[in-house]
Amino acid sequence: MTESIRNADVLIIGGGLSGTMLAVQLLRLPGQRRILVIEPRSELGRGEAYSAVELGHTLNGNAARMSVDPDNADDLTQWLTDYIGAGGWPQSNQQHVPISELFPPRGIFGLYAQQRLAEAKALSASTVEHVRAEGVDLQVDADSTLLTLDNGQQLRGTHAVLATGMFPAARTPQTESSGLNAAAVDPWDVQAMTQLDPQSTVLIIGSGLTMVDAVVSLEQAGHRGPIEVFSRHGLLPHVRRQPPSWADFLAADHSLRSPRQLLCEVRRQCRLALAQGIDWQAPLDTVRAHIGRLWSQASEREKRQFVRHVRPWWESHHHRSPPLSAQLVARLYEEGRLRIRAASFKGLERSLSGVSIRLRHRGEHAISEVSGAALINSSGIEYDWRRVARPLPQQLLKRGLIQPGPLALGIAADVSGAVLDAHGQVSQRLFAMGPPLRGMWWESTAVTDVAIQAKALAAKLTHI
Incomplete structure (x- = not known):
């Protein structure tokens, strides 16, 4: 019934x-x-x-x-x-x-x-x-x-x-699958990472906050081998600090509308802060309250300009890493265990020994191949x-x-x-x-x- x-x-x-x-x-x-x-x-x-x-x-x-x-x-x-x-x-x-x-x-x-x-x-x-x-x-x-x-x-x-x-791209089935998720280890699955050879090479696609989480997971799982990170622009998230307050310059000037105008003024404000010995994150953090207004009033062309030319830098500067996680990433980078390179993911092949991925490095036309014992999809949100x-x-x-x-x-x-x-x-x-x-x-x-x-x-x- x-x-x-x-x-x-x-x-x-x-x-x-x-x-x-x-x-x-x-x-x-x-x-x-x-x-x-x-x-x-x-x-x-x-x-x-x-x-x-x-x-x-x-x-x-x-x-x-x-x-x-x-x-x-x-x-x-x-x-x-x-x-x-x-x-x-x-x-x-x-x-x-x-x-x-x-x-x-x-x-x-x-x-x-x-x-x-x-x-x-x-x-x-x-x-x-x-x-x-x-x-x-x-x-x-x-x-x-x-x-x-x-x-x-x-x-x-x-x-x-x-x-x-x-x-999350790492956990979401997609209508046009590259096979990445089927071959990848979940960025947050510490238990699965304990099954890897601690000295093996791990490949990571994406360099944002999900990558930071993946590195934390690997560390907690006891991984001590090389970590190779690939993303289109090769940018790491900055560490989040607690800067002092800064004048809300966008509240005082609504004529700043286009991505180019906004970018120029934000850079100017950050230079002013640095010249005064103040953290550049202070003026950047004032922008946060105006994003909804700026985005909704922008034209379709301006939105596309922002996504194409500004987004990677906005993400790395605004969506910042918590201090303890950032310290771990910085330490592994300084030790030479973690490397980050600007490259686009083009495909993969699985093998008995792990996985090989095909990449096009930034500024190059040829496709190269990199192998590792495991792969993590840290490409963010779908x-x-x-x-x-x-x-x-x-x-x-x-x-x-x-x-x-x-x-x-x-x-x-x-x-x-x-x-x-x-x-x-x-x-x-x-x-x-x-x-x-x-x-x-x-x-x-x-x-x-x-x-x-x-x-x-x-x-x-x-x-x-």
């Missing part, structure tokens, strides 16, 4: 940090609502980013920057103070800094998000239930949304929210939903319920998060938040960005 359809006011598709933060904000609002959070993992609040169990896999922002409460920037600092005071995370004293400047392990941050959800549930007339399954199809009509799960069950919601989080070979994204595209966002980054939506269908119509029932809106705001993955989105979307959903 077919199981009856379960009903809810809001279906939150994805129970990582984005979905959990939205649930918290809905719980805090007056009224009584039934909220179902659909998440295949056993716990809410963790998702891909905060399911890490190794203490060495830390946030890349300090506690003062990572509050899940948009109304209290010190929320994580306050929670950590209590957590450490109660005996949690005894290793924190090794960083020798105030609690606000600590870089907590991502697993502990996931615990923080879970506790804030539990507290909101205890004080609310609304209910949140975790449905442990994966959504594989969605239908939307004028009155409701109907989500089909991988176990055949169906859920009906007055509204549905795509809070799917990020699709934002193009057309390339994500998962049932729900593919079905949403097939049904025309979504369309790619600007530059194929995530999906298109209006400023409130209401999704645009294939014909450009704004949905009254289907919404998105967090990483799926990368193309709308450029920076739509940081905790503070998602926290602000969660509060605004919760208010909209309760007033429609």
Whole structure:
């Protein structure tokens, strides 16, 4: 007999940090609502980013920057103070800094998000239930949304929210596969890395923060051999420091609009800071608050210019590495164990002794080959939903319920998060938040960005 359809006011598709933060904000609002959070993992609040169990896999922002409460920037600092005071995370004293400047392990941050959800549930007339399954199809009509799960069950919601989080390239099946993931070791799987010969050569594709995590994993697994890193521009993330405040020069001058104008002014401000003996990260950090405005007002041509010419440097300078991880990478580089080269990945072949990859080094036309005992895919996040070979994204595209966002980054939506269908119509029932809106705001993955989105979307959903 077919199981009856379960009903809810809001279906939150994805129970990582984005979905959990939205649930918290809905719980805090007056009224009584039934909220179902659909998440295949056993716990809410963790998702891909905060399911890490190794203490060495830390946030890349300090506690003062990572509050899940948009109304209290010190929320994580306050929670950590209590957590450490109660005996949690005894290793924190090794960083020798105030609690606000600590870089907590991502697993502990996931615990923080879970506790804030539990507290909101205890004080609310609304209910949140975790449905442990994966959504594989969605239908939307004028009155409701109907989500089909991988176990055949169906859920009906007055509204549905795509809070799917990020699709790490290392863990995401792709519609056009190069075979990279099938041959690669998971960047965060320390146990799998313990099976490698400790002195063997490991190859890494990509040089961003996922690569930093992979190097930490290798170190914790006892690997002591060479690490060869390849990325198109050969840029490493800078280390995150705690610079002093700097005047918000973009707030004072809204005439700075194009990527070229912005780049020139940021460089000028950084030179001014250095001339005064101030860390260049100080003026750069003031840009963060204006990224959404700058990106949304830019033309399609300007956005393409930014992605093509500025993005690699923006990523390496802005998405910076936590200090302890950066120290490890710097030490291995100085020892000659870690090398980084600018090269594009062109393919691979597996063998009994490991893997060989084909590369085109920057400035060269010939294809060269490099061999190692293991390969790690650290190429970052897959934002193009057309390339994500998962049932729900593919079905949403097939049904025309979504369309790619600007530059194929995530999906298109209006400023409130209401999704645009294939014909450009704004949905009254289907919404998105967090990483799926990368193309709308450029920076739509940081905790503070998602926290602000969660509060605004919760208010909209309760007033429609």
